[in-house]
Amino acid sequence: MIVTDEIGFLPKAGKYAVSDKTGSYYIVNDNNRQKTDTAVRITDRGYDETAGHQVYLLDFSSLEEPGIYHIESDEGETSASFKIEPGVYKSLKNSLLKFLYFQRCGMALEEKYTGPYSRPACHMGKVTPLDGGEKISMPGGWHDAGDYGRYVSAGALAVAHMLYAYEIFPEAFSETVNIPESGNGIPDLLNECRYELDFLCLMQDEDGGLHHKITSRTFCGFVMPDEDPEDMLLFPVTSMSTADFAAVMCIASRVYEKFDPAFARDCMHRAYLAGQWLLSHPDNTDFHNPEGCNTGEYTDPFDRDERMWAYAELMRTDREIKNEADRSIQASAKQGKSRQDIYKEAFIKAADEYDSSHPHYDGRSVDDGFGWIDVSSMAAIALLFDPEKSADDKLISRMEALIMERADAFIDMQDKGYPVSMKSEDYIWGSNMVASNRADVLIAAAIMKGEKKYEQAALNQIHYILGMNAMNISYVTGFGDHAFKNPHNRVTVADGIDKPIPGEVSGGPCTLLADEKIQEILDKNTPPQKCYLDDHLSYSTNEITIYWNSSLLFAAAYFDR
Ligand code: G3I
Numbered sequence: 001m002i003v004t005d006e007i008g009f010l011p012k013a014g015k016y017a018v019s020d021k022t023g024s025y026y027i028v029n030d031n032n033r034q035k036t037d038t039a040v041r042i043t044d045r046g047y048d049e050t051a052g053h054q055v056y057l058l059d060f061s062s063l064e065e066p067g068i069y070h071i072e073s074d075e076g077e078t079s080a081s082f083k084i085e086p087g088v089y090k091s092l093k094n095s096l097l098k099f100l101y102f103q104r105c106g107m108a109l110e111e112k113y114t115g116p117y118s119r120p121a122c123h124m125g126k127v128t129p130l131d132g133g134e135k136i137s138m139p140g141g142w143h144d145a146g147d148y149g150r151y152v153s154a155g156a157l158a159v160a161h162m163l164y165a166y167e168i169f170p171e172a173f174s175e176t177v178n179i180p181e182s183g184n185g186i187p188d189l190l191n192e193c194r195y196e197l198d199f200l201c202l203m204q205d206e207d208g209g210l211h212h213k214i215t216s217r218t219f220c221g222f223v224m225p226d227e228d229p230e231d232m233l234l235f236p237v238t239s240m241s242t243a244d245f246a247a248v249m250c251i252a253s254r255v256y257e258k259f260d261p262a263f264a265r266d267c268m269h270r271a272y273l274a275g276q277w278l279l280s281h282p283d284n285t286d287f288h289n290p291e292g293c294n295t296g297e298y299t300d301p302f303d304r305d306e307r308m309w310a311y312a313e314l315m316r317t318d319r320e321i322k323n324e325a326d327r328s329i330q331a332s333a334k335q336g337k338s339r340q341d342i343y344k345e346a347f348i349k350a351a352d353e354y355d356s357s358h359p360h361y362d363g364r365s366v367d368d369g370f371g372w373i374d375v376s377s378m379a380a381i382a383l384l385f386d387p388e389k390s391a392d393d394k395l396i397s398r399m400e401a402l403i404m405e406r407a408d409a410f411i412d413m414q415d416k417g418y419p420v421s422m423k424s425e426d427y428i429w430g431s432n433m434v435a436s437n438r439a440d441v442l443i444a445a446a447i448m449k450g451e452k453k454y455e456q457a458a459l460n461q462i463h464y465i466l467g468m469n470a471m472n473i474s475y476v477t478g479f480g481d482h483a484f485k486n487p488h489n490r491v492t493v494a495d496g497i498d499k500p501i502p503g504e505v506s507g508g509p510c511t512l513l514a515d516e517k518i519q520e521i522l523d524k525n526t527p528p529q530k531c532y533l534d535d536h537l538s539y540s541t542n543e544i545t546i547y548w549n550s551s552l553l554f555a556a557a558y559f560d561r
């Protein structure tokens with residue numbers, strides 16, 4: 001078996017494949033079927049227990065000539081084809097973004113934007129608040145995943161991945177992706193994020209708190225979203241959702257200022273209100289489904305990282321001077337301490353508590369801080385990538401240490417077996433996001449330090465997701481000779497179209513073996529990388545979500561800028 005990145009490689013970057021045996025390997029040009037004279041260097045990287053086989057790394061980095069190639073061995077084995085090209089990640093990047101359009105709730109998706117995947121508007125009915133009150137209309141936003149729930153923390157996270165990418169490397173987002181807003185003078189990345197942001201705003205109460213989610217009581221069957229028979233419910237306010245919202249609204253207020261100043265001001269005002277809610281509700285209001293409800297929980301037993309992120313963003317963004325127009329905000333600044341000082345104190349308190357007692361989520365080997373349950377790296381990025389340096393040197397070094405310790409640990413993990421920063425315990429639900437989040441943290445380190453080794457390590461994470469893995473699968477629909485085809489996505493199952501919508505990222509291998517289908521087929525001795533089924537019934541390994549897309553989009557866009 002020869003596995004490699006099925007999309008391909010940048011001409012100047014490292015180029016690798018993995019085989020389970022040594023031998024003679026050649027790079028073959030797909031266009032003329034000729035062997036190239038590229039030297040393929042073979043290194044024995046030992047037995048990889050995550051894969052369950054010996055790993056030989058094939059290094060053909062010297063090949064820089066653009067083209068389409070594959071690898072062959074003397075024994076007649078062949079790899080998937082791959083490209084070498086400067087724009088090798090462009091179409092992947094744009095598809096990952098476009099997929100979020102396919103997740104839109106509350107509007108019809110028209111054929112001119114969707115091709116065969118058009119569908120009527122869904123979930124237009126009123127929503128019942130669980131804590132009482134009138135039924136209300138709450139349209140819009142993205143469906144979370146293969147289900148039709150809309151969860152604030154998940155949505156805020158996905159938008160934040162995308163807006164940080166835009167803020168840090170805006171040059172990556174110059175193409176349009178054929179959505180209704182395309183051509184309106186605003187980058188499509190921001191057009192797409194706006195659809196979710198407008199929905200998130202509806203989830204905010206007058207006192208600033210954010211409702212946790214809108215879902216049905218139980219998951220519907222495999223039906224199209226406009227045929228979902230379940231009633232939609234609005235769930236209570238949580239500190240996690242309020243903090244994630246505060247943070248993403250701060251980012252939005254900066255990013256949209258140039259395109260829509262009124263919206264940007266509203267974002268800042270809402271972030272401020274959410275921040276006030278957090279300051280006056282210091283306890284974690286951890287969410288649990290009520291009796292009889294089985295839809296997504298996004299339970300987070302520890303909200304200090306969410307608070308760190310919110311206060312970091314508020315410290316950076318909520319400047320009195322930027323809010324001159326807003327008198328209600330001005331009024332509160334007059335009472336003694338400046339808002340800056342209040343945020344800073346709250347940030348330090350949350351960060352201290354994070355350092356002293358944060359759980360090691362899911363037993364993962366090293367936290368990435370870029371996922372829904374732990375957003376600590378996002379807090380660091382908020383302060384480290386702030387051109388106005390709102391934080392003092394002490395806080396900056398503290399946040400730099402947080403990112404660099406993680407990035408260096410990820411680098412160390414790549415020195416044996418598969419060149420990917422993934423240990424056995426990292427194959428949790430959504431392990432592909434563990435891989436892509438680590439790429440994102442490595443990219444942050446690469447930008448901060450200007451060192452190529454972090455970029456190459458980030459690329460290696462992408463290569464794993466795109467095919468250099470023990471499954472010999474590309475975990476993005478429509479991309480790669482062996483792209484997975486059967487996502488746990490209600491739309492894909494119900495639409496009657498054979499081919500899945502392109503640009504969906506699978507959750508990937510999960511050692512929990514947490515669904516009936518996978519339990520039927522695999523046993524618990526299966527090596528972690530192989531705890532995966534390309535079956536629409538395997539929701540614990542083959543679902544798709546908005547934030548698995550956005551996490552990979554961050555990395556793909558960085559390498560396509
Ligand atoms: O927090 C515990 C930890 O204390 C314990 O040591 C560890 C042992 O396995 O488990 C941890 O909980 C895990 C939890 O994620 C937090 O990371 C659960 O095992 C694991 O099953 C859970 O997976 C989540 C899954 O929902 C099930 O709740 C995924 O992260 C999350 O991405 C996924 O999200 C779903 C939504 O609920 C609904 N929409 C689809 C979406 C994707 O599958």
Ligand code: 9MR
Nearest residue numbers: 145146147219221294295296488539543
């Ligand atoms: O489809 C659901 C998926 O979106 C969730 O991530 C997953 C875990 O909460 O649950 C899936 O729904 C399954 C339910 O939990 C159990 N019965 C089968 C459902 C899938 O058809």
Ligand code: ZN
Nearest residue numbers: 105122123225
């Ligand atoms: Zn919908």
